[in-house]
Amino acid sequence: MSHKKEKEQLIETIGLAIEEQLNLSPLASRIYALLILSSYDGLTFEEIREVIQASKSSTSVNVNVLSQLNYVTFYTKPGDRKRYFKLAKYSSLISLEAYHNTINKEMDMVGRINSYNKKYFPEKFINEESLGHIFQEYLVEKEQLVARTIDKMRHFRESEK
Known part of the structure; x- marks a missing residue:
């Protein structure tokens, strides 16, 4: 099984558990699962969209929900206008x-x-x-x-x- 396929299946499995346990939307749960499986550096908004395969607006709404709940945070790199999303410390x-x-x-x-x-x-x-x-x-x-x-x-x- 390819790394990509394994990651997709794991995101789905973890996402379903998160959805049930934390009462989050399916998309927010899968974004959270994706960030659990990502490096400390986090992912850009576009990288999240690419993996999750959701529209800009849906991704934005769900990333904002995760951020408001303190599950996700973001930072910027000097000279780079992109925001990098990662799991919040707590x-x-x-x-x-x-x-x-x-x-x-x-x-x-x-x-x-x-x-x-x-x-x-x-x-x-x-x-x-x-x-x-x-x-x-x-x-x-x-x-x-x-x-x-x-x-x-x-x-x-x-x-x-």
Whole structure:
């Protein structure tokens, strides 16, 4: 498989995951995925358009959304009028914090389901109580792991010059 084809497939796969996890548009998700797979130097607007194969206006709108959400930043080079887009320093941390928030919402939802079943369907709750607790324990452990990872990432980013 060629490098280009492999990159296209990976952008699509990562883009779908980002779209679902961060609730971004399909195009913004694929631009974000492209920048994840790009060098520290970033890409010009035209390079992004060329790979993503989107119109100027669609690309511009989605790059601006990513920039406003602090997932993407840009810089210019002396003597070069082009803007180079790359991942913002804290983009992975922001993404993980968004994921952490979804875990907390899921924990709340499972707690409400268990409470509802306990109140209105006590037989069902008694028969499935251990399943509900197993899932709640899983979510608690997942939330704690993500919280520790966020702390490590924040410490790493803050220690950078």
